[in-house]
Amino acid sequence: MAEDPPLSKQELLASKLAQEIAKKGDEIPEKYLSKDCFPEAIEAPDLWKHDLLIDCSLLTSSSAAPELAKLRSALSQWGCFQVINHGIESSFLEELIQVSKQFFELPLEEKLKCSAPDEKVQGYGSDSVLFGTRTPNWNDRLFLSLHPMEKLKLQCWPQKPEKFREMIDEYSKKLTALNKVICEAMATSLEYKEDCFLTKGKQGPAIARFNYYPRCSCPERVLGSKPHSDGTTITYLLPEKEVEGLQILKDDQWYKVSVIPGALFINFGDFGEVKTNGVFKSAVHRVATNSVKDRISVAMFFIPDDHEEVGPLSGLISAHQPQVYNKFNISDYWRVFRESFKLGSRPLDAFQV
Numbered sequence: 646m647a648e649d650p651p652l653s654k655q656e657l658l659a660s661k662l663a664q665e666i667a668k669k670g671d672e673i674p675e676k677y678l679s680k681d682c683f684p685e686a687i688e689a690p691d692l693w694k695h696d697l698l699i700d701c702s703l704l705t706s707s708s709a710a711p712e713l714a715k716l717r718s719a720l721s722q723w724g725c726f727q728v729i730n731h732g733i734e735s736s737f738l739e740e741l742i743q744v745s746k747q748f749f750e751l752p753l754e755e756k757l758k759c760s761a762p763d764e765k766v767q768g769y770g771s772d773s774v775l776f777g778t779r780t781p782n783w784n785d786r787l788f789l790s791l792h793p794m795e796k797l798k799l800q801c802w803p804q805k806p807e808k809f810r811e812m813i814d815e816y817s818k819k820l821t822a823l824n825k826v827i828c829e830a831m832a833t834s835l836e837y838k839e840d841c842f843l844t845k846g847k848q849g850p851a852i853a854r855f856n857y858y859p860r861c862s863c864p865e866r867v868l869g870s871k872p873h874s875d876g877t878t879i880t881y882l883l884p885e886k887e888v889e890g891l892q893i894l895k896d897d898q899w900y901k902v903s904v905i906p907g908a909l910f911i912n913f914g915d916f917g918e919v920k921t922n923g924v925f926k927s928a929v930h931r932v933a934t935n936s937v938k939d940r941i942s943v944a945m946f947f948i949p950d951d952h953e954e955v956g957p958l959s960g961l962i963s964a965h966q967p968q969v970y971n972k973f974n975i976s977d978y979w980r981v982f983r984e985s986f987k988l989g990s991r992p993l994d995a996f997q998v
């Protein structure tokens with residue numbers, strides 16, 4: 646009997662795309678199903694209205710102290726918050742979500758143009774191709790390096806929708822400016838040098854990740870994204886207004902993140918936790934699926950330079966707060982990160998003193 650010809654790289658990728666699998670019908674392939682149902686998350690609307698809501702306009706005002714104290718408390722206890730009055734117009738954010746949605750609605754052949762065969766990390770695809778996870782996330786993504794210029798892989802940038810490139814360029818500029826304000830406020834709240842979260846006071850590498858989570862007929866056993874912390878200093882997340890899904894973990898309890906129209910969700914990442922010697926937490930989060938609506942989000946990751954050595958800031962080590970993490974190179978971190986992703990473990994555990 647004649648054997649089937651081997652799949653090309655593009656066909657292999659297409660076979661692992663959640664959106665393509667979802668198109669075939671409601672049944673979720675066995676390998677996406679976890680053995681057990683996930684621990685439930687609770688609603689916490691008051692949390693997002695008060696303790697974890699930061700008004701950016703107050704952070705730089707002459708009476709910033711109470712808002713800075715709130716920021717410090719949010720990051721020390723939860724590792725995340727939502728920010729309002731950040732200066733980016735809601736209409737712009739909504740358009741960015743629409744343009745991202747239009748990208749994922751394009752025919753498969755058009756999207757596959759953004760998955761350069763020699764480039765596994767950047768571009769359109771699925772993390773399961775890169776990491777070979779056993780229970781893949783119910784998620785497709787477009788991953789694009791935005792800064793520095795030498796990391797840009799223009800062959801992975803969508804030509805369609807037409808506005809995509811212009812929008813992402815604009816968003817990157819706006820978030821870079823916001824990131825400076827937030828990073829300086831975080832440093833001030835710790836009574837530390839203003840530029841300690843920036844790379845030598847300059848803009849460090851920035852990466853955008855467009856997430857697409859198809860609706861899923863078995864949300865109790867399928868996650869859009871398994872629990873993880875981000876390999877970033879700080880992450881800015883723009884969720885779709887109508888569809889919730891993001892959840893955060895604190896003291897073994899999962900909490901739903903309420904979507905606040907016009908706000909951005911900000912979480913601290915692993916490099917941030919190390920730099921603050923554990924004073925600020927890298928938030929563990931996951932994304933739930935739902936059986937009603939597809940979901941889009943746009944994440945922007947700010948990370949240290951490739952050649953940077955990351956370790957606790959000396960002023961944050963004391964008799965009261967002994968050193969929690971060893972110094973490490975970014976490349977060592979990514980090696981551990983890849984392994985941890987497969988195992989569902991926390992990369993930072995490998996760097997504890």
Ligand SMILES: O=C(O)CCC(=O)C(=O)O
Pocket residue numbers: 854856870875882884890891930932941942944
């Ligand atoms: O889609 C979300 O709400 C979260 C995405 C996320 O955690 C990530 O891209 O790292």
Ligand SMILES: [Fe+2]
Pocket residue numbers: 873874875930
């Ligand atoms: Fe994340």
